[in-house]
Amino acid sequence: xxxxxxxxxxxxxxxxxxxxxxxxxxxxxxxxxxxxxxxxxxxxxxxxxxxxxxxxxxxxxxxxxxxxxxxxxxxxxxxxxxxxxxxxxxxxxxxxxxxxxxxxxxxxxxxxxxxxxxxxxxxxxxxxxxxxxxxxxxxxxxxxxxxxxxxxxxxxxxxxxxxxxxxxxxxxxxxxxxxxxxxxxxxxxxxxx
Numbered sequence: 122x123x124x125x126x127x128x129x130x131x132x133x134x135x136x137x138x139x140x141x142x143x144x145x146x147x148x149x150x151x152x153x154x155x156x157x158x159x160x161x162x163x164x165x166x167x168x169x170x171x172x173x174x175x176x177x178x179x180x181x182x183x184x185x186x187x188x189x190x191x192x193x194x195x196x197x198x199x200x201x202x203x204x205x206x207x208x209x210x211x212x213x214x215x216x217x218x219x220x221x222x223x224x225x226x227x228x229x230x231x232x233x234x235x236x237x238x239x240x241x242x243x244x245x246x247x248x249x250x251x252x253x254x255x256x257x258x259x260x261x262x263x264x265x266x267x268x269x270x271x272x273x274x275x276x277x278x279x280x281x282x283x284x285x286x287x288x289x290x291x292x293x294x295x296x297x298x299x300x301x302x303x304x305x306x307x308x309x310x311x312x313x314x
Contacts, residue, residue, distance in 0.1 A: 146271075149310060152193060154195040156196075156285060158301050158302050159302075166197070171193040173189060173191035177221065184221070186219070187217075191217070196209045212240040216236045217235035231263045251287075253286060254284065259279045260279070263277030274308070275309040275310075279303065
């Protein structure tokens with residue numbers, strides 16, 4: 122599965138290489154994550170990080186497509202009441218593909234789908250990966266400020282679209298929409314080459 126995803130990204134990056142202008146870069150930053158929906162009451166945000174690379178492929182003067190490949194630490198803190206609190210920590214390989222529109226030269230907005238591949242899941246040191254789906258779908262909304270042609274900062278929210286658990290009790294459309302999903306607010310710093 123990982124080889125297929127990496128091959129698809131490589132083909133996509135090289136096929137767009139003849140577009141008006143393609144720039145590559147690296148990015149990293151902080152995540153504020155939690156699980157929302159379903160029966161995940163008493164959860165609080167967990168601080169994590171993300172790091173990876175991207176390609177910005179200009180389509181027209183103000184519009185670009187930006188595929189990314191990011192390692193992202195996510196999860197949630199669970200309030201256990203009298204038994205104490207515990208963390209659920211998940212690691213994903215996320216592949217967002219964003220449409221990026223430059224409103225003005227230094228300010229852009231972006232939106233697009235994201236595919237996440239679960240790499241690991243732990244709760245208090247115990248492996249709980251079997252309780253989670255291997256593939257996570259999300260949708261991103263964000264904005265960026267470009268200090269220079271090379272340096273920028275970005276704020277993005279990822280709305281989870283697919284249930285986290287393979288064991289989710291989904292019998293109808295309402296159960297699907299009410300199932301537990303990822304929620305990620307990310308602050309990134311990026312450098313384009």
